[in-house]
Amino acid sequence: MLETRTPDEAIQTLADEFAFFDDWTDRYQYIIDMGKQLPEFPADKLNEDHKFHGCQSQVWFDYAWRDGRIHLHGLSDAAIVKGLIALLFRVYDQRTPEEILDTSPDFLDQLDLKAHLSANRATGLMGMIQKIRALAENASTRGSN
Incomplete structure (x- = not known):
């Protein structure tokens, strides 16, 4: 899924793509379309062990x-x-722990995304970012990733 060399480039690309649309209805549709591009999630991992708690929808994460x-x-x-997951993965997927930890979640404000999500969706999105950052912190601390 890695399309850019750095997380900052991924964020700028997303900002440029969002700027192309005149209103949030079109941006929401674009986000939904991004979700359709996610690779298939393994059926054997659709279980409680891989369920992400903290979203109002059902989310599985591996x-x-x-x-x-x-x-x-x-x-x-x-x-x-699903589209929001794809958006996060464009920023964080295939990154080193250092790249993840150096990427502030403030990019959601740059995209004006949090302001256009329900409180529950914004909380869930931040929870996913915190999970990814915790994985990176753990890998960085262990030094074996």
Whole structure:
């Protein structure tokens, strides 16, 4: 899923893509369309062990560290949440722990995203970011990722 060399480039690309649309209805549709591009989530991981709690929708999340980079997989039963997962993965997928920890979640404000989500969705989105950052912190502390 890695399309850009750095998280900052991914954020700028997202900002440019969002700027293309005149209103949030079109941006929501774009986010939903991004979710349709997520790789298929393994059916054997659709279980409680991989369920992410903290979202109002059902969300499943998995990851693996390979070659010092995180590889993220996610799914939701809600189209908009699936799109938000895809958006986060464009920023965080296939990044090193240092890149993840150096990327502030403030990019959601730059995209004006939190202001256009329900409080529950914004809380869930921040929870997913905190989970990814915690994984990076743990990998960085262990030094074995």
